[in-house]
Amino acid sequence: MEPRGQALVEAALVLPLLLFLAFGVVAVGRVTQAQMGVSAVAREAARAAALGDSPDAAVQQALTRGEEVARGYHLNDGSLQLAVDLGGFHRGSDVRASARYTVALDDLPLLGGLHVPVNSTHVERIDFYRSRWPAGEGP
Secondary structure, X not given: OOHHHHHHHHHHHHHHHHHHHHHHHHHHHHHHHHHHHHHXXXXXXXXXXXXXOOHHHHHHHHHHHHHHHHHHOOOOOOOOEEEEXXXXXXXXXXXXXXXXXXXXXXXXXXXXXXXXXXXXEEEEEOOOOOOOOOOOOOO
């Protein structure tokens, strides 16, 4: 066999493996970025809910803050789900926020159709010594 022909056969055997590895690295990067984003969404939503003045305000603050953080991490394909559990919503109780997102790798060759779910839950305690009066108001 000619050396040029042999090099062509070797390249044909190795190139698909190298492409698969390259696209795999990109996919792992996307999933890692999404996991960091989902963790941040859950953490920030729980913190915003723990700072709420009332149960309704706490849920609204949590959802709004979660959406803001999700936009910052580019989690904007519509698959983000955010749930807030206020528990008893009293001083010393826990507020739990859970976020779930599906990373779609449809645009990557060799990995098309792959969807990876990532999720995170964060618990934040409502401060024992926190005033229940809205900012600027008092008893």
